[in-house]
Structures are given as structure tokens and as C-alpha cells.
Amino acid sequence: MSFTLPGFDLDRFVRETLAEDLGEGLPGGGSDVTSESVIPAEARFSGVMDTRDAIVVAGLPVAAAFFRALDPDMAVELLVDEGAEVPAGTDLMRLEGNARAMLIAERSALNTVQHLSGVATLTRAYVRAMDNPACTLLDTRKTIPGLRHLEKYATRMGGAANHRMGLWDAAMIKDNHVLVAGSVGEAVRRAVAAGVREIICEVDRLDQIEPALTAGATRLLLDNMEPEELREAVRIVTGRVPTEASGGVTLETIKAKAATGVDYVSVGRLTQSAPAADIGLDFTPL
Numbered sequence: 001m002s003f004t005l006p007g008f009d010l011d012r013f014v015r016e017t018l019a020e021d022l023g024e025g026l027p028g029g030g031s032d033v034t035s036e037s038v039i040p041a042e043a044r045f046s047g048v049m050d051t052r053d054a055i056v057v058a059g060l061p062v063a064a065a066f067f068r069a070l071d072p073d074m075a076v077e078l079l080v081d082e083g084a085e086v087p088a089g090t091d092l093m094r095l096e097g098n099a100r101a102m103l104i105a106e107r108s109a110l111n112t113v114q115h116l117s118g119v120a121t122l123t124r125a126y127v128r129a130m131d132n133p134a135c136t137l138l139d140t141r142k143t144i145p146g147l148r149h150l151e152k153y154a155t156r157m158g159g160a161a162n163h164r165m166g167l168w169d170a171a172m173i174k175d176n177h178v179l180v181a182g183s184v185g186e187a188v189r190r191a192v193a194a195g196v197r198e199i200i201c202e203v204d205r206l207d208q209i210e211p212a213l214t215a216g217a218t219r220l221l222l223d224n225m226e227p228e229e230l231r232e233a234v235r236i237v238t239g240r241v242p243t244e245a246s247g248g249v250t251l252e253t254i255k256a257k258a259a260t261g262v263d264y265v266s267v268g269r270l271t272q273s274a275p276a277a278d279i280g281l282d283f284t285p286l
Helices: 010-022 033-038 060-070 099-130 148-158 175-181 184-193 206-215 227-237 254-258
Strands: 044-051 075-078 091-098 136-138 171-173 199-203 219-223 243-246 264-266 279-285
Touching: 010 060, 010 099, 033 099, 044 099, 060 075, 060 091, 060 099, 091 099, 099 136, 099 148, 099 254, 099 279, 171 184, 175 184, 184 199, 184 206, 199 206, 206 219, 206 227, 219 227, 227 243, 227 254, 254 264
Parallel strands: 136 264, 171 199, 199 219, 219 243, 243 264
Antiparallel strands: 044 091, 044 279, 075 091
């Protein structure tokens, strides 16, 4: 049940999340006062995590890590695969182990699976609405601080690909960069001169396309363009670099935008606005 993501420290995430819930370092903090006062230390539970919504599953290995951090001997069985699309009422995980450990880890585990499955489920809805295997859905950097690696993992489980992971892995020249540089072409030239290999340039007008390409942009982000303008932009580019439609993309508009011939459509809502899935965990004393 190994779970690794480049740049993501699972042990640290689990440790810090549990510490936050237990109030470690705060006056009077450091324990689950309810469980310790009500549940005997030797008590054992079995538990079943299930979904009340139809979802695309994401985050179960992370949830398992919360339980095993508090009871290394806890029996954990994942019943569905990550990225699986399951109906409401599906059992996702079975647990058996120390009762206090289960109760302490419960909320952190559920919060994680609810949020990540919500992201994956919304992403799958956008992929389905796009209905275009020739076009790739991308996420964005509009993620909750500290959760970027997990949220971008969840979009992959939903069928999207990842845009930039951060500020380091590609240049993205936007209007504020252009404002300082003086023009789209000059902004791109400065990135090229700095040795940046991947240069994504945002354009919101057709007359910015040629200057960006001439200067060395390796991808064009076509910002807030309607389908007719997107088709014209794709015609001008003629396959010289990949094109990406971005801005104002909804479930209702994504199909028309993807059908214009762009290579990518990016959607901030995948991580910014995904509702949490309704997932619960029921315990039985042993």
C-alpha cells in the first residue's frame, strides 16, 4: 500500500495534520480528551468507510496512513482502486484495530478522502463534458496552500493532466509580466535569454500571437476567448506550438471550446471549487 508523490512527504503530512487536530503545542492540547475519557485503551473496533455519493475515488492510501500512524498493527483493506468510478453505497475501506486510534484518525482520514474524491469527481465530469479525446484537460495552480501535490494527484485520478506544478517548472508570461517588459515579444525574449526551456505565453488578442511565437514561446495560452476567436487563433498558429484555452470554462462551455482545435483546456474550478464528496465511516466494537 505504498503511496508516494514526487515532492510530497506523506509522513510529514500525516504527522502535522494529526498534531493540528490534537492541539499539540497548545495549552492543554496533545490528546483526544473525549476518546481517552470514554474509550478503554485496549478497546478494539472494526470499521467500514463508504460513500453516500457516486464518486471517482481518490485519497484512500493517504487515509490508511492516518490510521496506521496511530496503530501500526491496524488491519486496513482498500476495497476499490484509486481513480475508480463507483456508485453511491459503495464500501471503500475496511479497518480493524485499536478503537482510540480509529477515532483520533477518523476526521483527518475522512476530510482527505472527501476532498480529493470531490476533486477527482468534478474532474471526471469535465472530461466527460469535454467529450474530446484529441484535447487534454489541465488543472491549474489554484490549489489550497499545502495541498497542491494531493489535489493535482486527484485531478489525475479524474482524468486530467497537470499544468505547472509551481513557479519553477515553466515560465508563464501573463499580463503583468508584459506590462513590465513592455510587450509580449519582449517578455518572451527575456525568458528565452534567461535560458528558460518551456515558455507559456498568455495572449488575449490575436495580434499578440505572432510576436509571441517569433520571440520563442513554446506554448500559447489563449485567454478568455470565445470559440470563434479560438478557432482563428488555432488557424494562425498552424501547429507551430501547442495551444491552450483558458478562462471562463464551465461544464456548459468546455465542449465548444475544446472542439476549436486547441490542444488543451485548463480549468481552475477543478481544484478551486470542487465540493467534498459525502463519505462516512461506521464503527463496530469488537
